[in-house]
Amino acid sequence: MSGFLKAKTKPSTVSHWIATNSGPDTLHNHGRDDKLPESADIVVVGAGIAGALLAYHLTHPEDVSETVPKGSRIVILEGSEVASSASHFAPATFASFPKLVRSRSEGGAGLTKAHAVDILKQEWDNYARNKDVIKKHDLVHKVDLWEGNVMTVYKTQEGLDTAFNAFQQWNEALEESGSQDYSNNVFCKDPKEALRVSRVQGAIGYSTRTAGTVHPHKLTTELLKLSISSTDYDVSLHTTTPALSITPKEDQHIVETSRGTIKAKRVVLCTNAHTPHLFPEEHPLKSFIFPIRIQMGVFTPPPEFSGTKSPQTSYGFPTGYCATSTSGIVVGISVGDYIGANIGKSEDYICNSDDTVLLPECTKYLEGFMTRTFDGWNENAIGEGLMRTWTGVIAATIDRLPLIGPVPDTPGLFISAGYNGHGMSTTHTCGRALAKLILHETWDQQFPEAYIISKERLARKLPEGGHYQLVTGVNKTT
Numbered sequence: 001m002s003g004f005l006k007a008k009t010k011p012s013t014v015s016h017w018i019a020t021n022s023g024p025d026t027l028h029n030h031g032r033d034d035k036l037p038e039s040a041d042i043v044v045v046g047a048g049i050a051g052a053l054l055a056y057h058l059t060h061p062e063d064v065s066e067t068v069p070k071g072s073r074i075v076i077l078e079g080s081e082v083a084s085s086a087s088h089f090a091p092a093t094f095a096s097f098p099k100l101v102r103s104r105s106e107g108g109a110g111l112t113k114a115h116a117v118d119i120l121k122q123e124w125d126n127y128a129r130n131k132d133v134i135k136k137h138d139l140v141h142k143v144d145l146w147e148g149n150v151m152t153v154y155k156t157q158e159g160l161d162t163a164f165n166a167f168q169q170w171n172e173a174l175e176e177s178g179s180q181d182y183s184n185n186v187f188c189k190d191p192k193e194a195l196r197v198s199r200v201q202g203a204i205g206y207s208t209r210t211a212g213t214v215h216p217h218k219l220t221t222e223l224l225k226l227s228i229s230s231t232d233y234d235v236s237l238h239t240t241t242p243a244l245s246i247t248p249k250e251d252q253h254i255v256e257t258s259r260g261t262i263k264a265k266r267v268v269l270c271t272n273a274h275t276p277h278l279f280p281e282e283h284p285l286k287s288f289i290f291p292i293r294i295q296m297g298v299f300t301p302p303p304e305f306s307g308t309k310s311p312q313t314s315y316g317f318p319t320g321y322c323a324t325s326t327s328g329i330v331v332g333i334s335v336g337d338y339i340g341a342n343i344g345k346s347e348d349y350i351c352n353s354d355d356t357v358l359l360p361e362c363t364k365y366l367e368g369f370m371t372r373t374f375d376g377w378n379e380n381a382i383g384e385g386l387m388r389t390w391t392g393v394i395a396a397t398i399d400r401l402p403l404i405g406p407v408p409d410t411p412g413l414f415i416s417a418g419y420n421g422h423g424m425s426t427t428h429t430c431g432r433a434l435a436k437l438i439l440h441e442t443w444d445q446q447f448p449e450a451y452i453i454s455k456e457r458l459a460r461k462l463p464e465g466g467h468y469q470l471v472t473g474v475n476k477t478t
């Protein structure tokens with residue numbers, strides 16, 4: 001039984017995304033006091049981006065012959081408030097390729113080159129589909145869609161060479177599968193030019209590619225609003241209503257919540273890092289998904305980095321990344337980078353889902369991040385610099401791939417979780433394919449096979465270096 005939300009004694013830290021989307025048009029507190037229906041055709045557990053996109057595709061079929069019958073009752077249960085985490089739509093390209101093809105014993109996903117190409121191409125498809133939906137419903141300004149380039153900056157020759165090598169390997173794999181680079185990767189290897197264009201201290205080269213950013217809390221909110229307002233279906237959203245247990249009974253599932261029970265033939269878990277709580281000790285899903293805690297920050301830029309001088313791109317640095325939003329520059333540091341800089345211990349991040357606290361050493365590191373990173377970002381005036389910092393939780397899986405589809409041996413129970421920090425770049429195609437599967441019991445031809453949950457996948461084991469190797473790429477045991 002999941003007791004995680006009941007047991008929480010302190011509230012979660014508040015992200016920049018929640019803090020900048022809490023007004024009367026949002027879904028905070030939505031449906032928390034409404035009577036819960038006794039039964040539903042489909043219960044979606046979790047109103048993050050995965051749950052919101054699934055609900056959207058169930059209620060907005062691309063082809064009307066391919067959806068649940070009109071009038072169906074869909075109930076969305078959210079344990080706290082609607083989601084908050086990510087920022088990029090940056091579809092992965094060459095940088096992810098080596099991890100996808102590396103063997104599982106070395107902490108990779110162990111995919112063939114062709115399967116790795118499929119996965120990366122579906123991230124691109126995801127990007128295009130997100131933009132289409134945003135534009136179709138006239139949401140560009142409501143969700144702060146920004147389209148442009150993502151820039152990765154390199155400060156050492158080795159870093160630049162490794163990236164270029166990965167780019168070449170990926171290009172070869174694309175060619176073998178009959179396609180070519182679709183995301184406009186461009187490399188600059190001239191240090192002077194790299195410094196001028198990136199404004200990053202010590203830059204000796206960079207690469208750019210097409211991508212976009214969005215306000216994730218606004219996008220999730222708008223997708224849920226579109227679903228709830230559908231006149232063809234009876235859709236309700238109940239926030240502050242955690243599903244505490246799910247028990248199969250005859251051909252139904254009994255979902256016990258903090259506010260009563262609800263029966264449904266089909267239940268979909270869009271529960272991300274909290275999924276293990278809903279499975280018994282002996283179930284493989286208890287350990288297949290594990291949490292990674294990350295601390296982020298948002299900066300108010302000085303005039304040299306605002307308006308016409310704003311960074312016109314979303315950056316990846318050798319350590320950390322940033323994305324310019326309409327209300328500040330959001331900075332993230334990966335766990336590998338925090339650990340590599342001797343900030344915190346691995347247990348502060350890996351297999352840790354406590355998002356109620358901040359790590360003082362992370363806060364200190366973030367405070368000086370922009371002055372250390374950008375050329376010309378000097379003293380901050382009062383009201384500039386790090387404005388807010390928060391912790392968020394990523395759901396990782398032991399084979400590095402999301403788990404999508406019917407939970408083996410449990411008819412009517414589905415899962416859409418374990419996005420490994422790529423949720424904004426993957427959930428659209430997954431939600432779309434899952435909505436079709438729920439109706440037709442067949443997969444969309446385009447959907448990557450490697451994402452589908454199976455008994456074979458659930459039997460996979462951690463590599464020798466354990467969670468640490470998966471997260472940092474380093475095997476401490478050798």
Ligand SMILES: Cc1cc2nc3c(=O)[nH]c(=O)nc-3n(C[C@H](O)[C@H](O)[C@H](O)COP(=O)(O)OP(=O)(O)OC[C@H]3O[C@@H](n4cnc5c(N)ncnc54)[C@H](O)[C@@H]3O)c2cc1C
Nearest residue numbers: 046048049050079085086088243272274392419422423424
């Ligand atoms: C700090 C940070 C930065 C990130 N940056 C990026 C990025 O730049 N690009 C990118 O692609 N991805 C990024 N990610 C990853 C991305 O945010 C996730 O992959 C994505 O949010 C996953 O969506 P989700 O809906 O599966 O999970 P979540 O957003 O976690 O939503 C799950 C929801 O389910 C609810 N829930 C869980 N259990 C229950 C239950 N039992 N009952 C009811 N409700 C329940 C939770 O309260 C939550 O609201 C980032 C993540 C973090 C934490």
